[in-house]
Amino acid sequence: MNHSYQDVLAILGIEGAHPGGFELTKQLLENEKIDPTSIILDAGCGTGQTSSYLAKTFLCKVSALDNHPEMVKHAKKRFQKANLSIDLYNSSIEKLPFDNNSFDFIIAESTTAFTDIQKSLQEFYRVLKLEGTLLSIDMTAETSLDPALKKRNHELL
Numbered sequence: 001m002n003h004s005y006q007d008v009l010a011i012l013g014i015e016g017a018h019p020g021g022f023e024l025t026k027q028l029l030e031n032e033k034i035d036p037t038s039i040i041l042d043a044g045c046g047t048g049q050t051s052s053y054l055a056k057t058f059l060c061k062v063s064a065l066d067n068h069p070e071m072v073k074h075a076k077k078r079f080q081k082a083n084l085s086i087d088l089y090n091s092s093i094e095k096l097p098f099d100n101n102s103f104d105f106i107i108a109e110s111t112t113a114f115t116d117i118q119k120s121l122q123e124f125y126r127v128l129k130l131e132g133t134l135l136s137i138d139m140t141a142e143t144s145l146d147p148a149l150k151k152r153n154h155e156l157l
């Protein structure tokens, strides 16, 4: 049976699975003006660690979304255990189940790179409010990758 990188993260319930880990998340959020009136989407929430931190720390309204059913189960368990009222969606970033201009912030940690980036960015733009902010943590390549290497890496994922 073949498992993707994301299946393995989901099966093991790995949290903070992004460059810089949860420490970088906290530093990034410290610099933003987030308060209880803020409406935030955690896009590709994984186990829900960041969503949970946002709701507990800033008392803001959080929506968490992931397209991997196992990750959604982990997040649901976490939110229930902490008695947090976070709206959880099993859905794709490429087709977000939200109205236009819904969010003050979107945080996407090591998620966008796994999707059709063009579609995801269009969706982020659509559901963010006019003055909204996208907080994105992702690995990027500074130079073009050799197509053969890129294909090999993709197959390993």
Ligand SMILES: C[S@@+](CC[C@H](N)C(=O)[O-])C[C@H]1O[C@@H](n2cnc3c(N)ncnc32)[C@H](O)[C@@H]1O
Residues within 6 Å of the ligand: 006, 009, 014, 015, 016, 017, 018, 043, 044, 045, 046, 047, 065, 066, 067, 068, 071, 091, 092, 093, 094, 108, 109, 110, 111, 114, 115
């Ligand atoms: C590397 S993990 C990061 C999870 C979490 N953001 C964190 O930092 O721990 C990537 C996450 O993106 C989710 N994901 C990948 N493609 C997605 C898509 N099209 N829509 C929603 N979530 C997606 C995966 O299921 C996985 O939970």
